[in-house]
Amino acid sequence: MSALRPDLAIIAREVRAGARVLDVGCGDGQLMAALRDTKNVDARGLELNAHDVATAVSRGLSVIQGDADTDLAEYPDGSFDYAILSQTLQTTKRPDLVLDHLVRIGREAFVSFPNFAQWRIRFAHMFGGRMPVTKQLPHLWYDTPNIHHVTIDDFRSLLHDRNIEIEGQWFLSGNKPRGDRFANLLAQHAVFKLRRK
Amino acid sequence: MALLMQEDTRFGLDRKTRLLGPVKLDSGAEFAPVDIAYETYGALNADKSNAILICHALTGDQYVASTHPMTGKDGWWTRMVGPGKPIDPARHCIISINVMGSCMGSSGPASIDPTTGAAYAMGFPVITIPDMVRAQALLLDHLGIETLEAVVGGSMGGMQALSWAALYPERVKSAVVIASTARHSAQNIAFHEVGRQAIMADPRWNNGAYYGHEAPSSGLAVARMAAHITYLSEAGLTEKFGRRLQNRDAKSFGFDADFQVESYLRYQGLSFVDRFDANSYLYITRAMDYFDLAEPHDGILAKAFAGTKTRFCLISFDSDWLYPTAESRRIVHALNAAGAAVSFVELSSPFGHDAFLLEAPEMNRIVDGFLRAGEQS
Numbered sequence: 001m002s003a004l005r006p007d008l009a010i011i012a013r014e015v016r017a018g019a020r021v022l023d024v025g026c027g028d029g030q031l032m033a034a035l036r037d038t039k040n041v042d043a044r045g046l047e048l049n050a051h052d053v054a055t056a057v058s059r060g061l062s063v064i065q066g067d068a069d070t071d072l073a074e075y076p077d078g079s080f081d082y083a084i085l086s087q088t089l090q091t092t093k094r095p096d097l098v099l100d101h102l103v104r105i106g107r108e109a110f111v112s113f114p115n116f117a118q119w120r121i122r123f124a125h126m127f128g129g130r131m132p133v134t135k136q137l138p139h140l141w142y143d144t145p146n147i148h149h150v151t152i153d154d155f156r157s158l159l160h161d162r163n164i165e166i167e168g169q170w171f172l173s174g175n176k177p178r179g180d181r182f183a184n185l186l187a188q189h190a191v192f193k194l195r196r197k
Numbered sequence: 198m199a200l201l202m203q204e205d206t207r208f209g210l211d212r213k214t215r216l217l218g219p220v221k222l223d224s225g226a227e228f229a230p231v232d233i234a235y236e237t238y239g240a241l242n243a244d245k246s247n248a249i250l251i252c253h254a255l256t257g258d259q260y261v262a263s264t265h266p267m268t269g270k271d272g273w274w275t276r277m278v279g280p281g282k283p284i285d286p287a288r289h290c291i292i293s294i295n296v297m298g299s300c301m302g303s304s305g306p307a308s309i310d311p312t313t314g315a316a317y318a319m320g321f322p323v324i325t326i327p328d329m330v331r332a333q334a335l336l337l338d339h340l341g342i343e344t345l346e347a348v349v350g351g352s353m354g355g356m357q358a359l360s361w362a363a364l365y366p367e368r369v370k371s372a373v374v375i376a377s378t379a380r381h382s383a384q385n386i387a388f389h390e391v392g393r394q395a396i397m398a399d400p401r402w403n404n405g406a407y408y409g410h411e412a413p414s415s416g417l418a419v420a421r422m423a424a425h426i427t428y429l430s431e432a433g434l435t436e437k438f439g440r441r442l443q444n445r446d447a448k449s450f451g452f453d454a455d456f457q458v459e460s461y462l463r464y465q466g467l468s469f470v471d472r473f474d475a476n477s478y479l480y481i482t483r484a485m486d487y488f489d490l491a492e493p494h495d496g497i498l499a500k501a502f503a504g505t506k507t508r509f510c511l512i513s514f515d516s517d518w519l520y521p522t523a524e525s526r527r528i529v530h531a532l533n534a535a536g537a538a539v540s541f542v543e544l545s546s547p548f549g550h551d552a553f554l555l556e557a558p559e560m561n562r563i564v565d566g567f568l569r570a571g572e573q574s
Contacts, residue, residue, distance in 0.1 A: 044538070050542055050545065050559075052539075053541075054542055054544075054559050054562055054563050055566055057510065057540045057542065057563045057566055058539075058562050058563055058565065058566025058567070059566060060538050060566060060569065060570020060571075060573065061540070061568070061569070061570075062508070062539055063540050063541075064529055064533070064539065064540060064541040065541055065542045065543055066526075066541075073458045074467070074530045074533060074534070075533060076534060079536070088500040112336060121496060
């Protein structure tokens, strides 16, 4: 098994063994497979891309092709111990509604996303005068899945408005963990553990 | 074990047996005797845990991966079933059963009613998809198979797979449901009614009592033509035929098959009547129209699967307008609500409903991985 992406490694570490997990935007099922194989987790996935779903199913995972924006309403309240949304929030049409569903479906939720306020991106924007293209956000503005760029401070503000509690937070820069001091300026990625108040 | 199996006449190609008990029908009646024609490929393992049941579609049969005795053609699902395929006789004991009501050896309207010595014709009881499944379960009892590793089916075969999981959850470890639905829609029923009326409008149909005389081939051919259109996509038809003319340079200003698509449909209709019984077509389409898995559960599909331990894999095709993706999603949502382990993919294909019978590498990859994962647990 290839090494997990750093934000997924954090989530994998934090998930309780034997839990029931819904991975929204699970891709080809890398995190789900890791959770199943190392923590005996009962994992279910939702993924938009048919080829990724096929790969995940061929790995023996239970994955449904579907859209976080439209299909989360079908899942009953509290039907999972954890709902996970990794690197997907910024691709949804209504991140606020998706977030509401996550903390409704999962007793706890993990959300990870690239921080659009990291200093390199700010510099690129300020001095380049164009939409930033970085290693973490490599897409051109007209052809990007990331339609709702978000910063760590934006996200915290949304959590506050939606009455969602932060149970844990982790920040990464250069794939390495870093403290939460000036995270909005310095962190490339953020991982939050959430719960409805 | 493999040696033993060779001597066991219950297993092998072109088998037929009479079920020991009657089949309890949804109509309330008990029906006997019931003959069931079937085939098996591959050997049952020592703990009898590798049996896979393949369920066929409306006009399909038990010849999944062996030569059809009437047409001489290869089995209808050799792309899915066979050496090196996802369902592999080297690994699985594969069972395929001609459904009750059909005409390839299992009891149907063309069978002889022992009380009269003549064909049942319209005296055959109206059966349902669950009735077909109950008869299959009795056959598995006869084969000594308690639990199925998987039930796999496309179209009406998928309806049987779903019914298996709903009726006998403890006997089904995994279910693969392809291009199927949990209920027939008004549009589905409407198309079937066109087919049935075409058969019944053929004077040779004679209220079903045509055995020993000429069969209502014209009516059955029209039924097949209408149905065949629903198996293909508009884009597929356009690509294959467009407005091209058949063996001529100009329109005839008559009613010959000027267009290639007409000629193709006529051929589909004509070749069908040689291998299929018109009354079987009436009975099986009726069974499909009656199919609504949620009906006995106050219309709540999730209740049909409450507490199920069966794993499910559903596949739909984006150009299938007979059983469109929305119907598969409805099943997926119900299974989710029931807490079942379910996977679902909509695959892209230009070939409409028939896509599941054609080359579809992604479908094979999914079914293979899904079955192998079930074999590990």
